[in-house]
Amino acid sequence: MLLGLLLVLQQDSTSTRIETLLAAHDLAAARRAAEHLVAAKPRDARAHLLLGQVWYAWPVIGRYPALAEFRAAARLAPEAPAPLYWQVRVGQYLGSDEGEVIVREAILRIFALTPDYEDCWTLFQGLYHNPDIWRRADRALARHPDDPVALERRARIAIALEEPERADSLVARAMDQAGSSVLRFVLRAEAAFDGRRDAEGYAWYDS
Numbered sequence: 001m002l003l004g005l006l007l008v009l010q011q012d013s014t015s016t017r018i019e020t021l022l023a024a025h026d027l028a029a030a031r032r033a034a035e036h037l038v039a040a041k042p043r044d045a046r047a048h049l050l051l052g053q054v055w056y057a058w059p060v061i062g063r064y065p066a067l068a069e070f071r072a073a074a075r076l077a078p079e080a081p082a083p084l085y086w087q088v089r090v091g092q093y094l095g096s097d098e099g100e101v102i103v104r105e106a107i108l109r110i111f112a113l114t115p116d117y118e119d120c121w122t123l124f125q126g127l128y129h130n131p132d133i134w135r136r137a138d139r140a141l142a143r144h145p146d147d148p149v150a151l152e153r154r155a156r157i158a159i160a161l162e163e164p165e166r167a168d169s170l171v172a173r174a175m176d177q178a179g180s181s182v183l184r185f186v187l188r189a190e191a192a193f194d195g196r197r198d199a200e201g202y203a204w205y206d207s
Contacts, residue, residue: 018050022057030054038069045077052086056093063090067102074109081110081117088123100127111140115150134161148178155187164195180207 014037021030034051041047052069055062067090073083084106091102104127107120115121124137138157144150151174158167168191171184185207192201 015046015050018054022053025057027054027057031058043076045073045080045083048073048076049083049086052083056086056090063093066090079113081113084110084113085118085120088120092123103127104133108136108140111137112143115141115144115147115153121153129160131161146177148174151177152183152187155191159187159190159194162194164191167191168195 014033018030018033018037021027021033031051031054034047034054037044037047038051048069052066052073055066055069058066067087070083070086070090074080074087077083087106088103088110091099091104091106093099094102103123107124107127110117110120111124127133134157138154138161141150141154141157151170155167155170155174158164158170168188171187171191175184185204189201189204192198192204
């Protein structure tokens with residue numbers, strides 16, 4: 001038991017040192033320390049995440065090795081959104097269609113874990129969408145059936161899919177869970193107008 005505690009403390013110390021080296025932009029030393037940590041702990045998601053962050057900061061050539069490490073971390077810690085969010089950052093850096101695919105796939109997996117992580121929803125709205133992509137996002141957010149944020153965002157998706165009745169139902173559930181808000185009134189108004197229920201739409205806007 002004592003040996004296990006000492007190993008944990010040693011790993012924490014190594015992780016802190018790597019973070020300090022990264023902050024100081026001493027990338028060569030940070031990379032050596034992180035590669036040593038991964039070699040010693042190949043099943044440790046945090047070790048892969050740290051090495052990925054080092055590669056992400058590495059000039060020019062580091063983004064693909066970083067992506068590989070972030071994917072390894074995500075496999076080892078499937079319930080943690082951070083490795084997926086770092087994949088988003090790699091995709092943003094790479095740009096082009098390839099980068100957008102990386103961003104979108106990581107965000108969809110994050111939605112399945114949590115509906116409101118960092119700026120994922122804002123980023124997702126700026127990506128290309130077709131009905132299949134919207135429905136994949138809806139299925140991911142549906143894993144949080146009682147979360148008002150997830151319900152709001154599913155309502156937005158339903159509006160984008162031209163499903164105003166479902167959108168209104170989702171917002172109504174969000175209001176049951178967390179009360180009214182300007183955003184929820186606006187969503188219900190938009191759903192009513194899309195459903196050709198103009199009087200109801202104006203009533204929600206008046207609210």
